[in-house]
Amino acid sequence: MKEKIALLINLQECDSQLVKLSSKKVKLPEKICKMEEEFRLYKEGVEQNKRKYEELKTQRAEGEANVKKLSDGMVKTRERLLEVKNNKEYQAMLKEIETSEKTKSDLESRIIAFMEEMDKLIVLVKKDEEILKQAESNHEKEMKIIEDDLNAIDADTVTWTEKRAVLAKSIPADLLAQYERIRKRNNGIGVIPVWKAVCSGCHMNIPPQLYNELQRSNDLLSCPNCNRIMYFQNQEKSS
Numbered sequence: 001m002k003e004k005i006a007l008l009i010n011l012q013e014c015d016s017q018l019v020k021l022s023s024k025k026v027k028l029p030e031k032i033c034k035m036e037e038e039f040r041l042y043k044e045g046v047e048q049n050k051r052k053y054e055e056l057k058t059q060r061a062e063g064e065a066n067v068k069k070l071s072d073g074m075v076k077t078r079e080r081l082l083e084v085k086n087n088k089e090y091q092a093m094l095k096e097i098e099t100s101e102k103t104k105s106d107l108e109s110r111i112i113a114f115m116e117e118m119d120k121l122i123v124l125v126k127k128d129e130e131i132l133k134q135a136e137s138n139h140e141k142e143m144k145i146i147e148d149d150l151n152a153i154d155a156d157t158v159t160w161t162e163k164r165a166v167l168a169k170s171i172p173a174d175l176l177a178q179y180e181r182i183r184k185r186n187n188g189i190g191v192i193p194v195w196k197a198v199c200s201g202c203h204m205n206i207p208p209q210l211y212n213e214l215q216r217s218n219d220l221l222s223c224p225n226c227n228r229i230m231y232f233q234n235q236e237k238s239s
């Protein structure tokens with residue numbers, strides 16, 4: 001009978017591994033998605049300074065283009081100034097040049113302010129890039145572990161299924177049927193270790209007499225509460 005319980009324990013190990021593998025097959029891809037999303041958000045946060053820098057760069061380029069447009073406009077106005085005969089028109093053009101000069105000067109001040117801010121930002125951007133590089137490398141390492149784990153599932157499932165088939169053949173049909181019946185009713189666990197008179201399946205106490213019997217007898221005994229097939233296991237010695 002001790003031999004039968006040993007076979008059942010091994011069979012249970014196969015079944016538990018198979019349950020674990022099929023759960024992993026669902027959960028790991030979800031975990032990968034979640035980690036990718038978390039990293040994307042983290043990256044977005046770290047790249048805030050970079051985005052601000054790029055924004056300023058665009059604004060600066062726009063400002064410079066406007067300064068050039070104003071300068072070109074003023075050159076043309078000054079050329080036309082030489083040909084004007086009418087005094088009113090002459091005064092209007094001078095006023096136009098004056099307004100342009102003022103706008104240009106304001107724009108130039110803003111460009112200088114942009115450049116100063118960009119100088120400060122570029123220091124932070126460089127630091128952020130270092131931080132991100134490190135985080136990216138860590139993220140990739142973590143993802144690689146999970147992906148390897150995921151890729152191994154199919155092969156592991158085949159291995160455990162084969163192992164189970166071999167074991168099942170060596171277990172008497174009625175015992176196998178009993179195990180299957182109990183396992184289906186008890187969240188996939190049909191055989192359970194008992195230590196210090198506590199069933200590790202339902203965590204209920206085993207009556208002292210039954211516990212004594214479990215340690216001495218070779219009979220197959222079931223937990224009176226959850227009905228799982230019990231075996232005695234000293235959990236201080238085993239891992």
Ligand SMILES: [Zn+2]
Pocket residue numbers: 199200201202203204223224225226227228
């Ligand atoms: Zn129990």
